[in-house]
Amino acid sequence: MTDIADAALVSEVDEVIIRFAGDSGDGMQLTGDRFTSASAIFGNDLSTLPEYPAEIRAPAGTMAGVSAFQVHISDHDITTPGDAPDVLVAMNPAALRSDLGTLVPGGTLIVNKDTFEERNLAKAGYDHNPLEGDDLAGYQVIEVAMTTITKDACKDLGVKPRDADRSKNFFALGLVSWMYSRPVEPTLDWIDAKFAGRDLVIAANRAAFNAGHAYGETTELGAQRVVVKAAPLEPGTYTNINGNTALSWGLVAASQLSGLPLYLGSYPITPATDILHELSKHKAFGVTTFQAEDEIAAVGAAIGASYGGSLGVTTTSGPGLALKGEAMGLAVSLELPLIVVDIQRGGPSTGLPTKTEAADLMMAMYGRHGESPMPIVAARTPTDCFHVAIEAARIALTYHTPVLLLSDGYLANGSEPWRLPDVADLEPIEVEYATEFNQTNEDGEGVFWPYLRDENLVRPIALPGTPELMHRIGGIEKEDGSGNVSYDPDNHELMVRLRDRRIASIPVPDVEVEGDADADLLVVGWGSTWGAITGAVRRVRAGGLKVASAHLTHLYPLPANLGDLLGSYERVLVPELNLGQLVRILRAEYLVDAEPLTKMKGQPFTAGEVQHAILERLDGMGGGRS
Amino acid sequence: MTDVLDPGTEAEADAVPETTRADWSSDQEVRWCPGCGDYSILTAMQLLLPELGARREKTVFISGIGCAARFPYYMNTYGVHTIHGRAPAVATGLAMARPDLDVWVIGGDGDMLSIGGNHLIHALRRNVNLNILLFNNQIYGLTKGQFSPTSQKGKVTKSSPVGLVSRPFNPISVALGAEATFVARTHDLDRRHMQEVFRRAYEHEGSSFVEVLQNCNVFNDGVFSTITKKDVRDDMLIDLHHGKPILFGSEKQYGVARRPEGVVIVEVAEVGIEYILVHDETIRNPSTAFSISRLAKTPATPTPIGVFRAIDSGEFGRSVAAQIREVQAQMGRGDLASLLRSQPTWEV
Numbered sequence: 001m002t003d004i005a006d007a008a009l010v011s012e013v014d015e016v017i018i019r020f021a022g023d024s025g026d027g028m029q030l031t032g033d034r035f036t037s038a039s040a041i042f043g044n045d046l047s048t049l050p051e052y053p054a055e056i057r058a059p060a061g062t063m064a065g066v067s068a069f070q071v072h073i074s075d076h077d078i079t080t081p082g083d084a085p086d087v088l089v090a091m092n093p094a095a096l097r098s099d100l101g102t103l104v105p106g107g108t109l110i111v112n113k114d115t116f117e118e119r120n121l122a123k124a125g126y127d128h129n130p131l132e133g134d135d136l137a138g139y140q141v142i143e144v145a146m147t148t149i150t151k152d153a154c155k156d157l158g159v160k161p162r163d164a165d166r167s168k169n170f171f172a173l174g175l176v177s178w179m180y181s182r183p184v185e186p187t188l189d190w191i192d193a194k195f196a197g198r199d200l201v202i203a204a205n206r207a208a209f210n211a212g213h214a215y216g217e218t219t220e221l222g223a224q225r226v227v228v229k230a231a232p233l234e235p236g237t238y239t240n241i242n243g244n245t246a247l248s249w250g251l252v253a254a255s256q257l258s259g260l261p262l263y264l265g266s267y268p269i270t271p272a273t274d275i276l277h278e279l280s281k282h283k284a285f286g287v288t289t290f291q292a293e294d295e296i297a298a299v300g301a302a303i304g305a306s307y308g309g310s311l312g313v314t315t316t317s318g319p320g321l322a323l324k325g326e327a328m329g330l331a332v333s334l335e336l337p338l339i340v341v342d343i344q345r346g347g348p349s350t351g352l353p354t355k356t357e358a359a360d361l362m363m364a365m366y367g368r369h370g371e372s373p374m375p376i377v378a379a380r381t382p383t384d385c386f387h388v389a390i391e392a393a394r395i396a397l398t399y400h401t402p403v404l405l406l407s408d409g410y411l412a413n414g415s416e417p418w419r420l421p422d423v424a425d426l427e428p429i430e431v432e433y434a435t436e437f438n439q440t441n442e443d444g445e446g447v448f449w450p451y452l453r454d455e456n457l458v459r460p461i462a463l464p465g466t467p468e469l470m471h472r473i474g475g476i477e478k479e480d481g482s483g484n485v486s487y488d489p490d491n492h493e494l495m496v497r498l499r500d501r502r503i504a505s506i507p508v509p510d511v512e513v514e515g516d517a518d519a520d521l522l523v524v525g526w527g528s529t530w531g532a533i534t535g536a537v538r539r540v541r542a543g544g545l546k547v548a549s550a551h552l553t554h555l556y557p558l559p560a561n562l563g564d565l566l567g568s569y570e571r572v573l574v575p576e577l578n579l580g581q582l583v584r585i586l587r588a589e590y591l592v593d594a595e596p597l598t599k600m601k602g603q604p605f606t607a608g609e610v611q612h613a614i615l616e617r618l619d620g621m622g623g624g625r626s
Numbered sequence: 627m628t629d630v631l632d633p634g635t636e637a638e639a640d641a642v643p644e645t646t647r648a649d650w651s652s653d654q655e656v657r658w659c660p661g662c663g664d665y666s667i668l669t670a671m672q673l674l675l676p677e678l679g680a681r682r683e684k685t686v687f688i689s690g691i692g693c694a695a696r697f698p699y700y701m702n703t704y705g706v707h708t709i710h711g712r713a714p715a716v717a718t719g720l721a722m723a724r725p726d727l728d729v730w731v732i733g734g735d736g737d738m739l740s741i742g743g744n745h746l747i748h749a750l751r752r753n754v755n756l757n758i759l760l761f762n763n764q765i766y767g768l769t770k771g772q773f774s775p776t777s778q779k780g781k782v783t784k785s786s787p788v789g790l791v792s793r794p795f796n797p798i799s800v801a802l803g804a805e806a807t808f809v810a811r812t813h814d815l816d817r818r819h820m821q822e823v824f825r826r827a828y829e830h831e832g833s834s835f836v837e838v839l840q841n842c843n844v845f846n847d848g849v850f851s852t853i854t855k856k857d858v859r860d861d862m863l864i865d866l867h868h869g870k871p872i873l874f875g876s877e878k879q880y881g882v883a884r885r886p887e888g889v890v891i892v893e894v895a896e897v898g899i900e901y902i903l904v905h906d907e908t909i910r911n912p913s914t915a916f917s918i919s920r921l922a923k924t925p926a927t928p929t930p931i932g933v934f935r936a937i938d939s940g941e942f943g944r945s946v947a948a949q950i951r952e953v954q955a956q957m958g959r960g961d962l963a964s965l966l967r968s969q970p971t972w973e974v
Contacts, residue, residue, distance in 0.1 A: 041972045186899045186970070233974045241969065256962050263723055283953035285960030288722060288946060293748040297715035300708070300745070304688070304719025308705060308727070312719065330709050420971070441653075449941060464704035464720075464727055467683045472652065472699050475708025485699065561921060 010181060010225050015074035017082030018176060021099040022091030022112075023060055024053060024067045027169035031089075032069025034173055034190060038182040040240040040417050043230025044073040047531065047554050048242075049081035049604070050413045054270070054353045061123040066098045073180075075229040079381075079531035079538075081414065083606035087179075091115065091146070091174050100136075108224070108530035109139045110175065110594045112145035112168065140224075144215065146171045153211035159204045167208035169273065174212025182226040184213060227550055236419040243382035244271070245412035247341065247417065248278035250389025252285050255311050257390065258429035263305035265298035266315045270353040271409040272343040275315045296325040299340065303327060306336045309433070309463045311393060315341040317556060318360050319350065325368050330475045331402035332372040332499065335451075336460050338402035339392045340374075343412045344527075346602045355602025356409035358527045359578035364404045365556060365585065371496050373503040375399070376555040378406040380530035383418040388553065394429050400458050406555070408577070410604045411528045434460035434469060439481070451483040463549030508554035510561040516608055519546035520621055523614065524554040524570035524594065526582050528604055529575050534606030541613050547614055555582070566592045571617055575610050645676040658693060662721070663814035663840035664761065668700055670820040677821075678828055685728045688717040690742055692734040692768050694840075711742025714749040714758065721755050722943040730830065731758040735776040736766050739795050750806035752942040753832040760797055761838050763844035778924050783845075784939035798919040798934060801835040803911045808832065809915065810933040812852045813839035819865075819931065823894075826933055832941045838861040839925075854924050864921065866932035871902040872918075874928060882930075891928060907936040953955045 018035065023030045029050055039046050049070040058065035090096035102615045103109060116131050117164045130136060131143060150171045154164035170191070188206060195201040216225070241249075247280060255262035264287065266276040280289045288310070292298035299314040306312030316324065321342045331338045344360045346352025364376050365367035375395050379388040385407055392405040421536040437446030438460060448469040451459050462469035471483060479486035482492055513522070515537045530551050550565060551568045552558065566586060567574055572594035574583040580596030587594055597613045599605055658664045675685065676691045685703040689695035691710035698705030704727075708716045713731045731749075738760050749756060765783065766772040770787040776797065781790040801809045808830040812823040820838065825885045827834035839850045853862035853960045860876040872882035873894065881902035889903060890905045910914070915935040922929035 037970060041970065043972070043974060230974075235974050237967065237971050237973055239967070239969045239971045245969075252960070252965060253962055261723070263719065265719060282960060282965070283950045284957045285962075285965075286954070288950065290719065290722060290946075292715065293744055296712060297718070297745050297748065300712040300715030301719030301722070303708075303718035304706075304721075305718070305723035306719075308720045308723035310723040312698075326709050327712060334706070419974075420966045423966070448866060464724065465683055466688045470682050470703050472654075472701075472705035472707065474698070474705075475709055476707060 010227050014076060014181065015072065015078065015230055016087065016226070016228055017070065017072045017085045018087040018089070018180070019068055019070040019085035019099060019102060020089045020172065021066060021068040021095035022089075022169070023094065024055075025060055026066045026067070026091045027166075028069050028091070031169045031173045032071055034187050035176060035182065036071050036415060037190070037240060038177060038186050039071070039073045039228075040238065041186050042183055043233070044228055045076065045078050045093060045231035045233065046071060046073045046240070046416060047078055047081045048072070048415045049410065051603075052354055059123075061092060061120050063094045063098050063124060066095050068095070068099055069621055070218050073228050075231050077231065079534045080604070080607050083608040087176070089176060091169070091172065093120045093126055093130070096130060097124045097126065103139065105138055107139055108142065109136060110142045110144065110172070112146035112172070113143040115263060116147050142221065144175065146212075147213055149215065150208045154204045155205040156201045156587075157200065158208060159200050160596055162206075163200070166202055167204040170205045171212035172210040174214075175216050176212075177209075178213045178216030179221065180619055181225060184209075199233035231256050233417065233425045236420055238417045240415050240418055241381065241382060241418045242413055242415040243385040243407055244274040244343070245278055246276050246415070247379070247385035247389050247405075247407060248282075248381050250386040251279065251311075251313055251339070251393070252282055252287065253386070253423075253426060254390045254393030254429065255285065255287070257426055258310065258311060258393060258431050260311040260397070260431060262313065263302060263310035264289045264313045264315065265292050265301035265305070266290070267292050267295045267298045267359055269295070269317045269318060269320050271345055271412045272315045272317045272320070272341065274412065275341065275343075293503055295320040296327055299324040299327040299338075302335060302338060303331050303334070306331075306338050307334070307464070309494075311339070311397070312337065313339040313341065315343070316345045317343050317345045318363070321360060321363060321367070323616045328374065329368040329370065329372045332368065332374060333475050334473050335499075336402070336461070337396035337400055339389075339400060339405055341405045341407065344406060344408040344525075352602040355408065356528070356604055357577050357600065357602060358406070358408050358485065358529070359581065360406065361526070361555065361578065361581040361585075364406060373500055373556065374402050374404050375503060375506055375557065376404045376406060377553055378527040378555055379411055380527065380551055380553065382411050382414050382416050386418075390426065391553070395506060397429050397431050398458075398460060399456065399502070401503060401542050406527060408528050433466070434462040435466055437468070449482050451478055452481050453498070453502070454619055457505070479613040506557055508557055508559050511550045511552060511559040511565065512563065513548050513550050515541055516546040517547040517548060520546040520570040521547050521614065521617055522566065522571070523547065523573045523575065523610070524552070524566070524582070524586065525549065525575055526555055527577075529577065529610075532605035532607045532610045533575060536610035536614055539607060540618070545618055547618065552582070563590045566590050566594065571595070573613060575605055575613070575618060577601075577604065642679045642681055645682070647672045647676065650675050650682065650702050652700050654699050656700050659844050661784065661843040662693070663763065663842070664694060664697070666814045667759075667761065667820065667838055667840065668697065669847055670817045670832055671824065673703070673817075678825060680728055680828070684726060685730070686720060687730045687732055688713045688720065689732040690737040691947065692737045693842075694732055694734040695737060698728040701801040707969060711737055711740070712745060713737070714742060716754065717756050718745075718749055718752070718754045725755065725943050725947060729754050729756050733758075733760060734767070735760065735762045735764060735774045735797070739775040739797060739800065747800065747804040747951060750801055750804040750833045750835060753807050753939055753941045755832060755944070757824075757827045757834045757836070759827075759836045759838055761840040762797055763840045763842035764794070764849050765842050767842050767845055771845040796919060796923075799916060801837075802916045802919055802935060805912055806833055806835045806935070807937050807939045808834035808933070809935045810835070811837045811839065811931045813850060813931065814841060815856070816859075817853045823933065826936065830936060832939055850925050853929050862928050864928050864930040866905045866918070866930055866934065868905055868907045868933065868936075871899060872905050872930075873902060880928070882918065882921065884914075885901075888920060889914070889949060892902045896931040907933050909935075910937055
């Protein structure tokens with residue numbers, strides 16, 4: 001099989017957005033993932049959006065069972081999985097019906113026409129066949145009998161027709177790989193490795209993939225072949241990585257950088273479970289993973305491990321964070337290092353377990369009883385999860401405090417190319433434990449006071465096992481210094497204020513402004529909105545208008561320069577995947593008339609949506625053109 | 627690096643220093659109600675630990691919430707007073723991270739069988755290396771007198787003014803149901819017995835579960851006096867001894883025999899000594915121990931004490947650590963740079 005056979009027939013585009021949609025059993029996540037990998041190796045910049053139903057096996061052929069994977073590939077730096085797909089691959093009528101609305105007008109629609117028969121049409125809720133008639137006018141429709149051709153291709157291999165049917169996603173992958181001039185070897189190699197020992201499956205998948213590729217090459221599709229050239233990425237070694245993997249590796253890195261063994265207490269919950277899976281693999285790094293009986297035990301065990309000198313971590317999503325609230329308060333009171341990771345999902349209650357949302361900020365900030373401040377950091381991209389995990393550990397271990405790390409379903413499952421950092425460039429995390437008395441009692445004897453704070457108000461930690469420094473700590477209010485139980489009113493007020501001040505005074509880097517510093521409008525974001533905001537700001541500026549953006553990694557404490565920065569813009573817009581949580585904090589903290597841009601669809605913002613909101617406001621401000 | 631921390635390794639080589647009760651007592655004033663059964667449990671522990679040759683710096687008491695849970699403050703060891711019900715969870719993390727420590731878990735019947743019941747049964751199921759002492763006084767003391775999950779049916783309390791309608795947990799039966807590898811009962815009026823049971827719990831590898839019948843003289847006074855007072859003990863406590871026939875009564879005139887419906891109390895003279903059940907702590911099947919635990923439904927009838935079950939089984943934390951060591955022996959220590967390159971990579 002050749003690569004780009006006849007250059008004359010291949011047109012160049014700078015980017016393309018492809019959406020693979022089919023039944024949950026059709027293997028669309030795998031298809032999308034393979035296409036992404038091939039594109040990454042080809043050198044494109046890319047961003048992905050896997051979307052799948054919460055049910056493991058929704059009834060086949062129904063709208064509820066549609067699983068989709070959107071990938072945006074380009075020859076330049078991109079920040080989102082794209083506003084609307086240019087190409088939709090629909091493996092059955094339900095996929096067509098549910099996802100057609102996302103396709104750009106005039107976009108390319110590739111359908112497996114074998115599935116458009118009466119039963120499937122009825123399951124999808126069609127009373128007619130949309131392939132006949134005018135339903136799809138305005139799109140370039142490519143109807144392919146994928147099932148038939150795949151079965152034919154497998155006929156002589158000894159593969160049963162039913163098994164051959166399961167390879168049709170590789171046909172689709174082969175066809176789209178041909179259309180976008182993807183290298184074929186990585187996919188064929190992957191098939192060989194993935195299905196090693198199952199020769200018939202390898203043969204069927206290879207045959208299907210090759211048949212799809214050949215179909216593109218030998219039919220009238222010739223004119224439609226395009227190439228998206230490699231993006232001018234910074235030189236280096238790259239890998240394609242999703243947020244949960246990057247976060248897991250960040251935790252492993254933090255363990256190495258601090259010299260503390262990593263201990264994860266976790267309870268399975270979508271979309272955080274993959275971190276438990278990933279870390280369970282890394283025993284070679286001395287990682288202990290503990291699948292607890294519930295969310296509370298998971299955080300409790302992490303606190304216990306942290307008390308013993310491990311880097312204690314617990315991972316969860318919103319419902320689990322709610323359950324961990326009391327134990328997080330204990331960690332605040334004990335002033336022990338702890339990382340609490342919340343991979344946010346749609347809420348309230350069970351909500352939308354597999355869909356993204358970022359509505360846990362208020363719970364992260366205030367979701368514990370009493371005055372119990374915790375530093376909060378949030379990742380902005382899948383690869384940023386690596387760095388933010390290290391930052392969370394650095395704060396926790398330096399300032400002896402539990403830290404909340406916020407990510408979300410979109411970052412967790414979405415992937416992008418990552419230029420691997422040089423491990424030697426990662427800064428070590430200094431950890432100090434007390435080994436000597438720090439106080440003298442009335443009898444002139446040396447004693448250890450666990451709440452005798454240093455200049456940063458950080459208390460000393462003496463690990464159990466340290467001779468002579470035996471002491472007791474607990475959730476009851478403690479006397480300043482000695483740590484003994486105290487119900488004294490003045491002492492309580494002092495301790496509340498000390499705990500508040502020591503977290504509020506943790507130094508965090510200044511927030512940086514991107515775009516036009518002298519613009520009238522500043523767009524402020526946190527978490528995964530970075531991609532859409534950055535994409536939107538680039539587009540608006542490319543259109544000759546001025547706009548600036550600032551993105552917060554540290555949500556508590558907030559950067560010291562944020563107040564002045566907000567005050568220096570005429571308008572401040574805060575896009576969030578909630579009903580306006582950060583915007584309330586900014587208004588309360590800084591008395592600025594910041595306005596929200598909200599979305600609650602279980603999907604990330606598109607750059608177009610943010611762009612539209614920016615333009616509306618610039619319009620209303622009567623100018624802004626540079 | 628990144629091995630289990632053990633800051634006391636160097637000290638380990640030295641002989642354990644001689645200690646006394648004073649060395650194990652913290653400088654904090656004990657604040658239980660005067661006459662509380664907790665005092666005698668504390669004394670028993672403070673006197674026992676020097677005898678066991680334990681090291682104070684290697685000893686950690688973890689507790690939840692309740693009267694019993696104040697225990698760690700009075701021990702001159704490491705200690706954490708955590709939150710209601712969660713002590714077994716916190717202790718599990720500590721014991722996994724630090725197999726070099728002796729971790730004791732202290733809690734009451736509300737703490738460990740109500741709000742924290744889930745953590746208790748899972749700690750026992752996993753066989754984490756913990757010594758769990760449940761002070762059972764059949765009442766909520768710290769919140770001033772509500773019924774607990776071990777209160778007897780019909781019990782009149784502030785939250786059950788016309789009598790409790792639900793039946794209680796039998797803590798020993800719960801622990802045996804979770805297949806705990808060490809299960810024992812003792813009571814606060816017999817220091818020698820307490821110390822013997824605590825010593826056995828300390829020496830057992832894995833989860834040791836001890837129910838201590840404890841008097842709350844303010845909210846549930848005398849609830850166990852029908853069985854634990856000195857003058858009734860002989861007839862009302864069935865002291866279990868491994869390898870010995872299960873006999874009790876001032877003349878050892880009563881015994882326990884196996885019947886199709888379970889074990890029952892019999893008169894030795896009627897059935898003959900050869901029919902009396904010989905106690906065996908080491909039977910892996912917990913059924914017989916469970917049956918013995920069912921002999922007394924309320925403290926009004928003869929109640930077994932002592933060690934019900936003590937079997938060797940893989941300890942959880944060490945098994946988890948062994949998996950890590952095995953992987954490291956096979957693959958070597960993890961290398962971060964290699965981890966980052968463990969998925970397909972490409973060069974630009």
